Amino acid sequence: MTALKKQEIQFVIFAIFALLILFRFQMGHTSINVDAHFLLLHTLLELFSIFVSLSVFVQAWTTYSTHRIKSQYFIGLIFLAVGCFDLVHTLTYKGMPFINDEFSTSRATWFWIVARLTESIGVALFVFKPNKLLFIKRGWGVCVTVLLITVCTLIILTIPERLPVLINAQGVTDLKVALEYVITTFILFTFITLLRRYIKDSQPNIDSIRMIFALFVIMVGELFFTFYNQVYAIENLIGHCFKFIGYIYIYRSIYFPEIQQILTDKEKAEKQQIETELKLYEAEKNLSRQVFMAHEEERKRVSRELHDGIGQSLFSILVTLNTVKNDQSIEKREENLQTIKLMTQEAMKEVKEIARSLRPSTLDDLGFIPAVRSYLESYKQIHNISVQYEIKGGLGRLEPEVETALYRICQEALTNTAKYAKASEVNVTLNMEENSVDLIIKDNGIGFFIEDYLKNAKRKGIGLYSIKERAEGVGGSAQFHSKVNEGTTIEVCVPRNANEKVAHSIESIKI
Known part of the structure; x- marks a missing residue:
């Protein structure tokens, strides 16, 4: 059985019980005075209803700025007035000091x-x-409500002798009974309307049935206020108890769901934050691991080149020197010295190649444009790939940090092209604007699905991540376009000044 059905059954049972009590007092025509503790109980019951009324108003006031639901704000103003009138009713009750x-x-x-x-x-x-309620602004609504409360309060407090009598020595007057019936009639019509809507609703909710039950209980309580002949009578206390129960369900149907929703949203947001932080931590850990592996691979490459290239050259030089030492013939000695010279030159050339691969001196001495031009020339020879290079705009040096980032981006992109793209041609375009630099690298290779690359980024390395991080590290951005069999295009935009953001930066792909 669902919670909604259980709630409906409980409400029906309570309603039958309440009607039986009402019938008993109506047929009995008796009124019992309960002077002991009546004032305390009355005060506590009323204070709770005041709390509920003001809570509904506070909720309506705080949520209106975001939700802008005028009907909810209207009901908040109504309960503000009800809470204020109930407060003065409690303070002026017979026996209060x-x-x-x-x-x-x-x-x-x-x-x-x-x-x-x-x-x-x-x-x-x-x-x-x-x-069709409340056409005035939020502040004016409160002002008008407070004004009406003040006027009514002053009239009742200052000229009570001019007001019609509602209770006399015999009990409640006909006017009091008539007014209670008018109040009950309004509540009855509202109760029937909400009940019909609830029955027709294809997806009723538990808050609706709570509001319906609250109106029913309050309506029954109003009828008890037509029976008593003394303010401390048992019927009066029972009526207040029914009002107390009704306000509990008003609180649960109007105020409590909003608070529950806030707490639920807060819990959901905290859960999402924790999940996001965990994902971010895993991504950072994965990226750090890939960067570390990339560094290790670079160290292995340098170590291998030193061992297999320069190491072997130096060993050959050493062996040849030992040979020269033992040579008796001048001609043979000259020949070996010439061999040593050639091997030394070759070793020096290998050292320069290793140094250039790590960081070319041209980048520091002459700047990015000469350095990348030199890199592209060697790239064509090494990989046998045609490279078209174009510079647009003014020349001149950039900030060292920006030049390094652009060079490494170009180096990373072209290395990936040589490894994976199977391209025969690469176009490199450099647009030198007044405040920014655009670098576009396009190949005619096999292309790829970026989504698949992201899923397998751990296997394939940190290519796109590295380019993106380097661009963003100097205040720029990177965007990637690729389709299978249509090649790949990398667009990078960075500021000339690394401390500034690019005003017209390319939107970076989220990876």
Whole structure:
């Protein structure tokens, strides 16, 4: 059985019980005074209803700025008035120390009637005309409500003798009974309307049935206020108890769901934050591992080239020198010295190649453009790939940090092209703007699906990540375009000044 069905059954059982109690007191025609502890119980019950009323207003006030639902703000103003009238009703009740004269009962009863009329009419308007309420601004709504509360309060407090009598020595007057029936009628119509909507609703919710039950309980409580003949009578206390129960369910149907939703959203947001932080941590750990592996691979390459290239050359030089030492013939010695010279030159050439691969001196001495031009020349010879290079705009040096980033991006992109693209031609375009530099590298290779690359980034290395990180490291951005059998294009935009962001930066792909 669902929670909604259980709630419906509980409400029906309670409703039957409440009607039986009401029938018993109506048929009994008896009224029992319960002077002991009545004032304390009355005060506690009313303070709770005041809390609920003001809570509904505070919720409506705080959420209006974001939701802009005028009907909810209207019901918040209604409950602000109800809460204020109930507060004055409690403070002026017979036996309270604040105002204790012959009109105490009259004042408290009139505050009660005004509060109940405001409540029943306001809730009815909220249900029947939800989209045609409150055409004034939020601040003015509160001002008008406070003004009406003040006017009514001053009238009841200052001229109670001019107001019609609601309770006399015999009990409640006909006017009091009539007003209670009017209030009950408004609540009854609202109750029937909400119940019909609930029955027709294909997906009813538990908050709707709670509001329906709250109206029913309050309506039954109002009928109890037509029976008593003394303010401390048992019927009066039972009526307040029914109102207390009704306000519990008003709280649960209006105020509590909003608080519950806030807490749920907060919990959901915290959960998403934790998941995002874990994903970010895993991504950073994976990227750090890939960077470390890349560094290790670079160290292995340099070590291998030193061992297999320069190491072997130096060993050959050493062997040849030993041979020269033992040579008796001048001609043979000259021949070996010439061989040593050639091997030394070859070793020096290999050292320069290794140094250039690590960081070319041209980049520091002459700048990015000469360095990349030199790199492209050697790239064509090594990989046998045609390279078209074009510079647009003014020349001149960039900031060292920017030049290094552009050089490494170009180096990484072209290395990936040589390894994976199977391209026969690469176009490198450099646009030198006043405040930014655009680097576009395009090949005619086999291309790839970027989504597949991202899924297998751990296997394939850090190519795109490295390019993106280097571009963003100097305030720029990178964008990648690729289709199978249509080649790949890498667009990088960086500022001339590394401390500034690119005003017209290319939107970076999220990887």
